Amino acid sequence: MAEWDVKDLEGWDEKIRVKVQEFGLSCFDQEFEVCDHNQMLGYMAYSGMPSHYPHWSYGKSFEKLKTMYDYGVSGLPYEMVINSDPSIAYLMTDNSFCLQILTIAHVYGHNDFFRNNFTFKSTRAEHIISRFKVHADRVRSYLEDPSIGVEKVEWVLDAAHGLSLQCRRNLAIKKLTLREQRERMIEAARPADDPFEDLHQPEDIEAPDLNKLPASPEEDLLLFIRDHNDKLSDWERDLLTIVHETGQYFIPQMETKIMNEGWASYWHREIMNSLDLPQDLYLEFLVRHNQVVRPFPKGLNPYYLGLKVWDDIKRRHDDPTPEEIEKYGRPTKTGTQALFEAREVDRDASFLRRFLTEELMREMDMFEYEPRGEDLVISKVSDKEGWRGIKETLIKSVGMGGVPVIKIEDADYNQNRSLYVKHYHEGRDLQLEYAEKAISYLHRLWGHEVVLETVVNSKRALLSYSDDGFSAKPLK
Amino acid sequence: MKPTINAIFRPYSSSDALRSDRSAGDRQRHRQKVREAVRENIADLIAEESIIGKNKDRVIKVPIRGVKEYRFIYGENSSGVGQGDGNSEKGQVIGKTDGTGQGQGEDKAGDQPGVDYYETDVTLEELIEIMFEDLELPDMERKILREVMSDRISKRKGFRKAGIRIRLDKKRTVKSRIKRRLATTRQDDAQTDEEERFPFRKEDLVYRHLVEDVRPESNAAVLCIMDTSGSMDTLKKYLARSFFFMLYQFVCTKYRNVEIAFIAHHTEGKEVTEEEFFYKGESGGTFISSGYNKALEVIQARYHPSLWNLYAFHCSDGDNFDSDNPAALKAAQELCELCNLFGYGEIKPLGSRYYESSMLNIFRRLEADNFQTVLIERKEDIWPSFKTFMSKERTPIATETREAAEQ
Numbered sequence: 001m002a003e004w005d006v007k008d009l010e011g012w013d014e015k016i017r018v019k020v021q022e023f024g025l026s027c028f029d030q031e032f033e034v035c036d037h038n039q040m041l042g043y044m045a046y047s048g049m050p051s052h053y054p055h056w057s058y059g060k061s062f063e064k065l066k067t068m069y070d071y072g073v074s075g076l077p078y079e080m081v082i083n084s085d086p087s088i089a090y091l092m093t094d095n096s097f098c099l100q101i102l103t104i105a106h107v108y109g110h111n112d113f114f115r116n117n118f119t120f121k122s123t124r125a126e127h128i129i130s131r132f133k134v135h136a137d138r139v140r141s142y143l144e145d146p147s148i149g150v151e152k153v154e155w156v157l158d159a160a161h162g163l164s165l166q167c168r169r170n171l172a173i174k175k176l177t178l179r180e181q182r183e184r185m186i187e188a189a190r191p192a193d194d195p196f197e198d199l200h201q202p203e204d205i206e207a208p209d210l211n212k213l214p215a216s217p218e219e220d221l222l223l224f225i226r227d228h229n230d231k232l233s234d235w236e237r238d239l240l241t242i243v244h245e246t247g248q249y250f251i252p253q254m255e256t257k258i259m260n261e262g263w264a265s266y267w268h269r270e271i272m273n274s275l276d277l278p279q280d281l282y283l284e285f286l287v288r289h290n291q292v293v294r295p296f297p298k299g300l301n302p303y304y305l306g307l308k309v310w311d312d313i314k315r316r317h318d319d320p321t322p323e324e325i326e327k328y329g330r331p332t333k334t335g336t337q338a339l340f341e342a343r344e345v346d347r348d349a350s351f352l353r354r355f356l357t358e359e360l361m362r363e364m365d366m367f368e369y370e371p372r373g374e375d376l377v378i379s380k381v382s383d384k385e386g387w388r389g390i391k392e393t394l395i396k397s398v399g400m401g402g403v404p405v406i407k408i409e410d411a412d413y414n415q416n417r418s419l420y421v422k423h424y425h426e427g428r429d430l431q432l433e434y435a436e437k438a439i440s441y442l443h444r445l446w447g448h449e450v451v452l453e454t455v456v457n458s459k460r461a462l463l464s465y466s467d468d469g470f471s472a473k474p475l476k
Numbered sequence: 477m478k479p480t481i482n483a484i485f486r487p488y489s490s491s492d493a494l495r496s497d498r499s500a501g502d503r504q505r506h507r508q509k510v511r512e513a514v515r516e517n518i519a520d521l522i523a524e525e526s527i528i529g530k531n532k533d534r535v536i537k538v539p540i541r542g543v544k545e546y547r548f549i550y551g552e553n554s555s556g557v558g559q560g561d562g563n564s565e566k567g568q569v570i571g572k573t574d575g576t577g578q579g580q581g582e583d584k585a586g587d588q589p590g591v592d593y594y595e596t597d598v599t600l601e602e603l604i605e606i607m608f609e610d611l612e613l614p615d616m617e618r619k620i621l622r623e624v625m626s627d628r629i630s631k632r633k634g635f636r637k638a639g640i641r642i643r644l645d646k647k648r649t650v651k652s653r654i655k656r657r658l659a660t661t662r663q664d665d666a667q668t669d670e671e672e673r674f675p676f677r678k679e680d681l682v683y684r685h686l687v688e689d690v691r692p693e694s695n696a697a698v699l700c701i702m703d704t705s706g707s708m709d710t711l712k713k714y715l716a717r718s719f720f721f722m723l724y725q726f727v728c729t730k731y732r733n734v735e736i737a738f739i740a741h742h743t744e745g746k747e748v749t750e751e752e753f754f755y756k757g758e759s760g761g762t763f764i765s766s767g768y769n770k771a772l773e774v775i776q777a778r779y780h781p782s783l784w785n786l787y788a789f790h791c792s793d794g795d796n797f798d799s800d801n802p803a804a805l806k807a808a809q810e811l812c813e814l815c816n817l818f819g820y821g822e823i824k825p826l827g828s829r830y831y832e833s834s835m836l837n838i839f840r841r842l843e844a845d846n847f848q849t850v851l852i853e854r855k856e857d858i859w860p861s862f863k864t865f866m867s868k869e870r871t872p873i874a875t876e877t878r879e880a881a882e883q
Contacts, residue, residue: 057545370556
């Protein structure tokens with residue numbers, strides 16, 4: 001049936017690996033698994049993990065993917081790569097030979113990115129597969145435990161899934177222990193050294209409240225509840241840990257979507273162009289490549305945006321225009337140096353902030369839209385006045401920017417163990433139906449009333465969820 | 477140059493692919509949840525959707541709360557960034573806030589929080605099936621005198637030496653050949669493992685034998701009686717028809733040999749076709765007794781009560797001519813005697829019941845255990861009242877509704 005067999009793939013793969021090294025990419029070892037479209041849908045539903053704990057939401061996700069695939073709404077990705085060491089990638093057996101080669105080259109791009117980008121340092125790639133397996137085994141053991149069972153496990157998992165992205169965003173910053181936080185509080189309360197203290201009236205020292213929980217606003221909702229709700233049983237705590245860790249694993253991928261896809265697309269193009277492909281394969285490659293990195297009308301294709309920015313970085317360093325030299329100065333690095341530096345130290349937000357230029361935005365005709373009544377209307381275009389605003393909006397929406405910041409402020413609000421959480425509002429309101437449900441999840445896990453401070457239509461409001469249900473009131 | 481990165485390929489194995497359906501369990505659990513959610517929403521769905529006369533394959537979108545995955549997300553006042561083809565201008569409309577017409581965003585399954593727009597598609601048929609899962613015609617007796625031989629199912633019964641090719645039982649055939657072989661070889665011959673040809677013979681062949689299984693079932697007839705007089709305005713007719721539509725669907729899905737008769741009445745009763753019953757308007761005064769008498773006639777003519785389980789349901793706004801009331805009561809009494817269940821649904825849209833007469837008061841004089849009344853005031857009442865009629869343990873709900881009607 002197919003125009004290729006695994007031997008052919010191995011042959012081209014070796015050539016590609018040589019190129020990968022020549023270009024200076026440094027990858028994990030790579031495993032390729034050839035699968036059919038049903039298996040691919042299965043892997044997609046479980047985010048590519050070879051083993052994953054069971055939950056109905058993955059069944060839902062599978063059904064959704066399958067429906068969309070069956071009805072041709074969306075095709076399947078040509079490939080799927082997991083950030084693990086060795087990295088695992090799935091190739092679809094129905095794809096053409098050219099697509100397989102393209103995919104292999106693309107995979108090495110991702111692989112290199114996973115290995116070198118700083119956001120992935122915390123994922124401990126070498127253990128990831130076994131960690132997911134262990135999690136799956138533990139969840140299954142709870143499901144099979146006659147004293148626990150499906151209903152109870154889902155009761156916790158449903159709630160935990162709703163909160164799993166409410167966690168610290170920058171995993172490269174060390175999380176302080178409670179003791180360290182308290183030391184900081186004492187440090188902060190201590191009056192500054194005063195060389196003239198003999199002359200000055202000593203200031204009143206306000207003693208910090210060391211018993212306050214949390215000592216400073218806490219972003220890891222699940223972990224905080226796990227550690228401070230003593231009514232939870234061990235298996236419930238364990239489920240919270242598992243869901244939290246699963247969430248943590250995926251955050252770097254969300255945070256670098258544009259860079260990562262752009263990077264892989266950049267390198268698959270470079271590699272394919274250097275391979276001396278037979279002409280028929282090369283022509284098919286050009287077609288496929290342009291399909292992958294084409295702009296979506298009215299939307300934003302991360303492959304396209306990412307590739308554009310990477311290309312621009314390279315060009316600006318290797319071959320700047322006179323205006324650019326005047327504007328930004330003569331480049332101090334070669335294009336390649338700049339590329340490799342950015343792939344290591346940036347995430348989407350910083351990447352776009354540093355490298356998405358006004359000219360580039362204009363070239364891509366980027367615009368900002370906002371809802372007006374029932375319509376989405378373009379409010380800004382990339383002209384002299386508009387581009388900064390658009391860029392800010394874009395930066396705010398990429399990666400974890402799409403997840404509202406919610407922090408626990410007080411775990412003993414009103415002195416009755418109520419949980420006071422605050423939405424750090426920066427212009428975007430919460431979707432209230434979802435917020436209501438999400439605080440009910442918090443309430444389910446915390447076991448006492450939960451109060452959420454947020455802003456609705458420019459007015460501060462308190463949403464709360466207690467045993468009596470949901471209530472909302474404005475806040476003065 | 478030999479690359480330092482290692483790579484391995486695991487080739488595709490179709491047997492693995494067939495065996496690995498890892499999401500099966502989760503899918504099943506998800507479907508259970510969807511079904512539960514649909515069931516919870518049925519009252520709302522029926523109130524919202526006009527399901528009457530819709531094609532059975534029609535797909536209804538059911539928003540599913542229970543199966544949505546809620547998390548903290550941003551609401552609709554947030555703006556977004558997109559890109560155009562070079563001609564984007566301020567004020568240009570690019571789509572709708574509900575997501576239609578908007579270009580593909582950057583969200584990809586799995587790791588994006590995104591808006592959970594989840595709705596499930598249910599065909600009307602599935603919906604009806606879920607609706608009626610727990611319901612059954614109450615007081616179904618076995619009236620055994622005449623049974624419609626309805627279910628013709630082929631049932632396996634033993635094996636035969638002769639039969640048609642398609643029923644050949646291969647396993648047994650092979651076994652009997654082996655038996656014959658063992659029986660024909662002598663002890664000392666058995667050592668020689670030289671493969672000798674030992675073909676199948678006709679006597680080896682074993683066929684499965686099928687018999688036709690006829691399952692007797694009792695007969696039931698449902699009489700739908702509807703008031704189509706002038707006082708039944710569009711809304712009332714709509715409510716009555718929705719009710720009968722559900723009844724009809726219910727009977728069709730649950731019972732294979734149930735006959736249904738449609739009777740429409742104003743001042744005189746008429747037996748009509750399904751089509752006319754659901755779609756045709758009528759006008760005129762109301763003699764409820766005329767409808768009942770027609771029903772009695774139909775029963776006399778076609779469904780003798782000793783042979784049939786009879787169910788009669790009547791929907792009216794209760795606005796009967798006073799002079800007809802005694803006759804109606806008498807006919808109702810007779811219907812009660814003949815039927816397993818006689819139900820009367822009075823349709824009084826909110827507010828109208830204070831100045832219109834009601835049959836509920838008159839029917840209260842009727843003394844029969846198998847007589848049921850409900851009051852339907854709003855679209856939302858249709859489903860609960862339907863359940864009242866159909867659920868087996870209906871008494872408490874029925875009395876409640878009756879009390880409510882009396883107040």
